[in-house]
């Protein structure tokens with residue numbers, strides 16, 4: 001009887017079985033970790049602590065022909081922690097209020113902690129001050145007043161830190177970048193959405 005055997009001997013060696021079992025154990029561990037993290041996420045429903053402009057009012061605005069602009073602005077920035085199970089801390093709060101590239105004021109706050117599901121209003125009163133404007137910025141200001149719409153930009157960020165269940169502390173920078181528009185005639189703000197939360 002002629003017999004033909006091709007190729008190397010095909011016998012599953014012990015180490016192949018061992019490797020397969022180890023791979024399976026690792027795969028199962030990865031799946032279980034994923035499920036636990038996902039369940040933790042769903043239970044905690046972590047929310048990134050946010051900041052938004054709650055109120056803005058142009059208390060005073062006038063200018064003279066020499067390029068001096070007198071301004072007074074009130075702003076309330078709301079810091080919010082929508083997490084139901086975790087306190088959130090805010091630090092390095094720093095926002096810059098600009099008019100056409102000209103820095104009007106820098107808004108800061110000392111580090112603070114917000115309990116779960118809580119919010120705080122940071123009130124800023126930029127006092128009446130007289131600022132010498134460059135020709136360009138002054139012309140922009142005059143034109144905006146004529147159009148009854150004066151725009152400022154508010155930009156900045158804050159460092160936030162909070163715990164997400166078993167994942168542990170999470171750090172996140174919340175950014176705020178928005179345009180604040182006011183009626184020059186009465187100083188009230190034109191409704192604009194300004195929040196670090198993306199919608």
Ligand SMILES: *[C@@H]1O[C@H](CO)[C@@H](O)[C@H](O)[C@H]1NC(C)=O
Nearest residue numbers: 082083084085116117118119
């Ligand atoms: C969160 O706060 C809001 C109002 O601030 C309140 O109505 C709500 O019941 C609170 N939720 C929890 C779970 O405490």
Ligand SMILES: *[C@@H]1O[C@H](CO)[C@@H](O)[C@H](O)[C@H]1NC(C)=O
Nearest residue numbers: 148183184185186187188189
């Ligand atoms: C401010 O003026 C604008 C337009 O001139 C007007 O639409 C707005 O209602 C006024 N706001 C208040 C609070 O009077």
